[in-house]
Amino acid sequence: MTSYKELGLVNTREMFAKAVAGGYAIPAFNFNTLEQMQAIIQAAVETKSPVIMQVSKGARNYANGTILRYMAQGAVEYAKELGCEKPQIVLHLDHGDTFELCKDCIDNGFSSVMIDGSSLPYEENIALTKKVVEYAHKFDVTVEAELGVLAGVEDEVASEVSHYTKPEEVVDFSTRSGCDSLAISIGTSHGAYKFTPEQCTRDPKTGKLVPPPLAFDILHEIEKKLPGFPIVLHGSSSVPQDEVDTINAHGGKLPDAVGIPEEQLREASKSAVCKINIDSDSRLAMTAAIRKHFDEKPGDFDPRQYLKPARENMKKMYIHKIVEVLGSNDKL
Ligand code: G3H
Numbered sequence: 478m479t480s481y482k483e484l485g486l487v488n489t490r491e492m493f494a495k496a497v498a499g500g501y502a503i504p505a506f507n508f509n510t511l512e513q514m515q516a517i518i519q520a521a522v523e524t525k526s527p528v529i530m531q532v533s534k535g536a537r538n539y540a541n542g543t544i545l546r547y548m549a550q551g552a553v554e555y556a557k558e559l560g561c562e563k564p565q566i567v568l569h570l571d572h573g574d575t576f577e578l579c580k581d582c583i584d585n586g587f588s589s590v591m592i593d594g595s596s597l598p599y600e601e602n603i604a605l606t607k608k609v610v611e612y613a614h615k616f617d618v619t620v621e622a623e624l625g626v627l628a629g630v631e632d633e634v635a636s637e638v639s640h641y642t643k644p645e646e647v648v649d650f651s652t653r654s655g656c657d658s659l660a661i662s663i664g665t666s667h668g669a670y671k672f673t674p675e676q677c678t679r680d681p682k683t684g685k686l687v688p689p690p691l692a693f694d695i696l697h698e699i700e701k702k703l704p705g706f707p708i709v710l711h712g713s714s715s716v717p718q719d720e721v722d723t724i725n726a727h728g729g730k731l732p733d734a735v736g737i738p739e740e741q742l743r744e745a746s747k748s749a750v751c752k753i754n755i756d757s758d759s760r761l762a763m764t765a766a767i768r769k770h771f772d773e774k775p776g777d778f779d780p781r782q783y784l785k786p787a788r789e790n791m792k793k794m795y796i797h798k799i800v801e802v803l804g805s806n807d808k809l
């Protein structure tokens with residue numbers, strides 16, 4: 478058993494309480510690689526922001542659980558080396574799908590886990606979440622649950638249509654499951670293709686796709702029913718057009734990729750939404766920089782030559798999210 482406390486990590490409890498009260502959201506950035514981890518920590522330290530480093534089941538399989546544990550410990554020490562006296566860093570399991578996976582993460586240094594029972598029948602979702610909560614709380618690990626289904630692909634759970642969270646269920650669900658935070662469905666979805674062109678309108682001036690707005694009415698109803706309770710938004714990448722254009726200009730093929738407009742995420746951050754998940758934007762920033770590099774310098778083959786600009790581009794994106802969208806800067 479390795480407690481996250483030995484690694485210098487924190488759970489989400491105090492972080493979320495401050496974020497809800499302060500009207501900002503904590504960034505939850507997915508990572509799989511050293512360069513992503515370095516960029517996340519550099520961005521968090523430079524902006525004085527708390528940060529959640531999260532790994533999916535797939536990321537854990539890719540990177541190896543033992544290596545990840547030491548990367549998280551390394552992240553804390555790296556933040557201190559960069560001048561942050563008291564880093565607030567969470568290592569979080571994203572979209573855990575079984576009790577066993579959550580337990581394994583809790584036993585191996587994670588300070589927060591998500592149990593995603595959103596594809597299960599309501600009562601089964603409660604029962605599974607409760608089981609994880611009972612185990613996690615013994616070790617002061619916090620638990621995120623999900624109610625409602627996002628469109629798109631959630632790890633291996635596929636859902637073609639989105640089922641918005643039903644506000645009338647949230648009090649019963651959170652009370653009976655004991656979860657510490659709740660991911661809801663209000664129209665976001667995973668990946669770089671969040672909406673089909675048919676679901677969007679076209680801006681007559683630019684010809685770009687304009688996605689339908691998020692269901693803020695549902696968010697506000699949930700807030701009224703659960704005052705002060707931490708709410709989580711998944712699928713919150715904005716899919717920046719300049720990164721998509723760079724990828725497409727340098728041999729990529731991402732036609733009609735579309736994300737969540739930043740002004741809507743800015744608005745959500747001011748509400749009870751206190752954790753915003755971003756993965757695809759990091760993938761796009763990395764890919765855009767690498768594609769551009771290879772196109773301009775076809776003779777390069779040392780990974781450091783193209784991973785360095787990739788890391789810088791991700792860091793720029795993380796800083797932008799923290800300062801311009803989520804407002805979690807200057808909170809340490
Ligand atoms: O919500 C899913 C995250 O973007 C993680 O994706 O399962 O490909 O690592 P992944």
Ligand code: 13P
Binds near residue numbers: 507667668712754
């Ligand atoms: P994006 O695909 O929009 O980055 O969402 C990531 C996410 O929700 C991870 O759980």
Ligand code: ZN
Binds near residue numbers: 571667754
């Ligand atoms: Zn997600």
